């Protein structure tokens with residue numbers, strides 16, 4: 408199972424996925440799981456790769472149970488468990504470029520970044536994302552994002568909020 412975080416910023420999203428994967432290991436152990444995390448910003452990626460988070464950052468939605476289970480304290484910051492770090496592969500990638508080199512994915516998280524682009528650019532990016540998914544593959548957007556009036560390549564999953572399924576591959 409391959410998951411792509413297409414605007415991973417400083418790593419909260421891919422590491423959250425790694426935590427969920429660690430908790431649900433029995434669901435994917437037979438097939439294997441990989442998280443690829445990309446971002447345009449080298450600074451954000453370097454921070455993400457370090458696996459270090461401030462006290463403020465770990466207080467924004469992470470449960471105390473997961474903090475204790477998956478992090479250790481290090482010089483006033485919190486370090487994610489090396490086992491989780493190894494599950495995530497960080498790479499620079501500009502969403503305006505063809506992502507073919509990254510390979511195919513079962514699920515793509517592209518949350519809170521399409522908002523920065525005009526309609527034509529959004530469509531180009533969504534075409535690129537569609538190209539990397541199989542039929543029925545999942546695209547996950549941010550809570551306030553929509554594909555209405557942008558593309559008809561995806562259909563909203565009726566049972567999973569913010570999940571859009573690819574209708575048919577390119």
Ligand SMILES: C[S@@+](CC[C@H](N)C(=O)[O-])C[C@H]1O[C@@H](n2cnc3c(N)ncnc32)[C@H](O)[C@@H]1O
Nearest residue numbers: 414416446447448451500501502503518519520
């Ligand atoms: C608001 S953050 C979203 C982070 C995360 N997905 C979330 O929802 O919390 C937007 C991220 O998109 C990245 N970004 C902006 N333009 C990009 C581009 N053309 N290609 C790849 N990443 C881009 C920024 O560097 C930033 O890390």
